[in-house]
Amino acid sequence: MSAATRPARWHRNISAKVAAVPMIITAVVVFIGGTAWTVLYSFTNSKLLPREKFVGLAQYERLWSSSKWLISIENLAIYGAFSLVFSLLIGFMLAALLDQKIRFEDTFRTILLYPFALSFIVTGLAWQWILNPDFGIQHVVRSLGWESFNFDPLYNPEIVIYGILIAGLWQGTGLIMCLMLAGLRGIDEDIWKAAKIDGIPMWKTYLFIVIPMMRGIFITAVVLIASGIIKVYDLVVAQTGGGPGISSEVPAKYVYDAMFLSQNLGQGFAASTMMLLTVVIIVVPWAYLEFGGKRK
């Protein structure tokens, strides 16, 4: 019996294997192969074309002594920290507001989420216009009579990254809100009833009961925000192009510029390897927490 079915099953699995060839190629050749290739070539002095002349850590030394890279890292850290905190905070508060059994919930949600459908280029250009000091908010407030009002984040190297943050938050908080809302809907009604009977104030119920129960959603949100932060590129290109000067550069842009504009492949490889390292530092503990515990 089993001998009769086995060849058939083996034969059927052939088509499954054939069908999975694109996935296997993507996983092995592009994802593993490509990553390994980039890491390997980050130790060479490739310029216009990849070369197999290994120079040890020279590219990394150059990278970390480049002011453009240091500014990129600093910007990413500022953007990342604020983006993480504010996305979670605003996203959760909006979700909590929408969860109060209100009317027009769908309308509110639709409005809060629509920026997420827009590209970073569109987002960046829209906010570039609103933050334009000669026409935008600064101009409007000044023309209302407050002559000394100053708000030109995109033209001030000190605060330009916050101008980008404003646009980034506008685009991304809707998604976090939706996630949080799904999480809140998953909380048992009885929890609320029990908290009410015990006379626990609402904010305390949220802070000490509901949020700890939503741990999984929060972790997902953090991973999502974090992977979005490290990818930030289009937004900067559209809004400031890295300027004024190099004050709003980010790592992803550093990599692109090195590889495709200044024909400095080695630097691009080294910088992208650093980005990979950052992700590994974030993702590995998360993966360990999420999946490691279950595999006892």
Place this chain on the structure above:
Amino acid sequence: MTKAPHLLKGSMTYDTAPEAGHDRALRHGDGTSSGNRMVEGPAGRKPRKALSRRNILIYGTLIVVCLYYLLPLYVMIVTSLKGMPEIRLGNIFAPPVEVTFQPWVKAWAEACTGLNCDGLSRGFFNSVRILIPSVILSIAIASVNGYALANWRFKGSETFFAILIVGAFIPYQVMIYPIVIMLREIGLYGSLTGLVIVHTIFGMPILTLLFRNYFASVPQELFKAARVDGAGFWAIYFQIMVPMSLPIFVVAMILQVTGIWNDFLFGVIYTKPDLYPMTVQLNNIVNSTQGVKEYNVNMAATILTGLVPLTIYFISGKLFVRGIAAGAVKG
């Protein structure tokens, strides 16, 4: 028994049409519930006054936040309908005194990028030519992958899947250049076909996950019955799985159309200037350093580029939310 329809009606006005006759419905509800509480217990939530301080706070906050979220869209639309003299004199929040559609025409057909003066139309048609094959190919491949992973596991299939999912977290920057080399080797670097392949590759993790989880929830009995009837891999896929899974195909389509339309990085890397997708064309128009800045044209161009994903968003409604939730929450 005689009271039942009345009760039902009462509770219905309560839930569905509380807007106009809210107070009336409340009093009505209070009146009836005191009689029935003994029998059925309190039904529905505790009635509240429409204009309580709490409600003002909640709705007030939400409305202010929503206005803030709508502000950029409003400013873009208003700006795109003004003439340049009006923009220079007025403020960006003011509605146009004289509505003109000239900026829209110019943005579509004449705006210059520094390389060409075809406006956005060139980018639009390039984007369409990228979008359609990319969406079809990526969904076709990912759905077959998901199907194989859910129903036809073979040795190592889970490992490849795990690599694929881990790969979704690797920054694109790490894989950009090796893909350039691979595409160059097969002669597709700089062509639309190359970009389609790139979109298929990077869409694969999330779509495969989506389809795998969906197909895994399809009752196994159905699959087994088909196998007993002698149906093979492809027969089951086309005759059972696909017809049963149309909603997930729609979700995947929404996900891919918005994602691919909004892509900038891959477009700028893997195509040539005359094949640039709409986002790249838009950025080149607006951030072009040549000539006088025409803000109204820029804003019209920006809205035009955002129009496709926005339309999909507003039409698809809950499916869009489902798509991003499925995309966001791991299986």
